[in-house]
């Protein structure tokens with residue numbers, strides 16, 4: 644299970660480098676979709692949006708802090724589902740549900756393409 648998730652992250656990461664122009668995932672529609680997904684799934688722990696500073700839990704870095712504070716934020720967003728603590732809360736649609744796998748909380752169920760949308764939204768938080 645974990646192995647599969649890591650592989651899909653590698654595929655996503657490989658796809659960023661392809662093409663000279665703006666990558667396909669950085670368009671407005673995608674980032675709108677990503678904003679909705681982030682509010683639904685990530686705001687439980689993260690401050691996702693500067694309009695909504697009081698969501699999340701204070702021990703968790705805000706999206707803005709991650710995007711503006713980390714050189715490699717893109718890599719981190721595209722692979723967040725393989726990074727702690729997310730493995731225990733993320734599941735992908737169509738994944739076989741392992742009856743022995745115990746989630747400590749209600750898992751969020753994502754499509755693989757949702758990751759691109761969320762990264763596209765995160766990109767809109769980048770201050771220049």
Ligand code: HEC
Nearest residue numbers: 681684685687688703704709719720723726727728732761
């Ligand atoms: C159950 C709480 C929780 C949820 C839900 C959650 N996160 Fe996180 N996230 C965390 C915590 C806690 C950290 C800090 C981990 C650390 O510092 O080691 C974190 C860190 C991150 C990081 C930085 C990872 C790294 O290794 O540097 C990214 C990117 C991230 N989250 C993206 C997301 C996205 C995107 C979503 C929604 C799809 C999400 N998170 C949902 C708790 C959560």
